[in-house]
Amino acid sequence: xxxxxxxxxxxxxxxxxxxxxxxxxxxxxxxxxxxxxxxxxxxxxxxxxxxxxxxxxxxxxxxxxxxxxxxxxxxxxxxxxxxxxxxxxxxxxxxxxxxxxxxxxxxxxxxxxxxxxxxxxxxxxxxxxxxxxxxxxxxxxxxxxxxxxxxxxxxxxxxxxxxxxxxxxxxxxxxxxxxxxxxxxxxxxxxxxxxxxxxxxxxxxxxxxxx
Numbered sequence: 001x002x003x004x005x006x007x008x009x010x011x012x013x014x015x016x017x018x019x020x021x022x023x024x025x026x027x028x029x030x031x032x033x034x035x036x037x038x039x040x041x042x043x044x045x046x047x048x049x050x051x052x053x054x055x056x057x058x059x060x061x062x063x064x065x066x067x068x069x070x071x072x073x074x075x076x077x078x079x080x081x082x083x084x085x086x087x088x089x090x091x092x093x094x095x096x097x098x099x100x101x102x103x104x105x106x107x108x109x110x111x112x113x114x115x116x117x118x119x120x121x122x123x124x125x126x127x128x129x130x131x132x133x134x135x136x137x138x139x140x141x142x143x144x145x146x147x148x149x150x151x152x153x154x155x156x157x158x159x160x161x162x163x164x165x166x167x168x169x170x171x172x173x174x175x176x177x178x179x180x181x182x183x184x185x186x187x188x189x190x191x192x193x194x195x196x197x198x199x200x201x202x203x204x205x206x207x208x209x210x211x
Contacts, residue, residue, distance in 0.1 A: 003195045005037035006030050019063070021093045025063045030150040034196040035125050036065040042149045042204055043121055044074060051075035054146070055118045059135050060127040061102050063087060064097075071096045077118060104134050110141040113199060119146045126153040136185045139205070150203040151195075153183055169184065178203060 009015055018027075025032045052075050060068040061081030063180060070076045071094055077095045086101040089165035102109070104127075112120070122145045124135045130150040139148045164175050171179070175191065178201030182189040187205025 001028060003030060003034055003196055005034040005041075005196075009033050009037050009069075012073055014069075017093070018069050018072050019092065020203070021068050021089055022050070022065045023089075023128050024064050025065055032063065032065060032195045034194070038071055038192050038195040038200070038202060039066050039149050039153060041070055042124065043070060043076075043077045046121055046147055047074040047076055048090070050078045053119060054121045055079065055116070056121045056123060057112075057118070057145070059084065059122065059124045059138070060084075060131060060175060063098055064089065064091070064125055066125060067097050067099075076121075083166045087117055087127075104131060104138065109134075112142040113144050116144050116210050118144065121149065123149045125151045126197070128153045129156040132156070132181055133184065136161065136181060139185060143207075146207050147183055148187065148203065148205040150181065151197075151199070152201060152203065153199050174199060175201060177195050177201075 031149060054076060056067060056070045056076050058079065058081045061067060061083045064081040064087060067079035067081040067158040070079045081099045082102050084103050086156060087099060091099050120137050127135055134148065135150060139145045156171055159177065159180050168176050178189040182203045185203055185205040187203055189201050189203045192200050192202050
């Protein structure tokens, strides 16, 4: 079955180069690609508006597809994929990209300003439960992070009592979760039906550029 995002990825001149770095990307490659492209499409206008201005930090990076795709297809200054579990791929084939083993709950994640001077676009695809809230906490704690693009996965159960059951019946639990995260991030959310995942809400938030 054809998919808008998968087709767009395969039509990129760099698609084979990207796959040559990140493979294997799981047993559902079309789904993985559509998820990454969902994020990349929100990063693209930011990167094009200010070429080689932003670094990209992808948390819970998994197979590294978002970060690798960003340096191959966008004018991103650098990209770093961070995950608790290391992946071993030929990362050296992707210039301006590195993969780092770290835990997003480590204290250092709240102090990125101390070791970085570049403005950052923070991305994450399908962090579960409290990981999504932690990513927003990292975003808000660091002035160097200027933009957030987040596609959450499963809901933190502790959030359920905060919203009326009637709202859940109208929107569904997942969309209420997306709404909750958007409020935390001081941003907004929308549902991207072109993404092959049923967890297809995208939270976007931006901070005003400092003068």
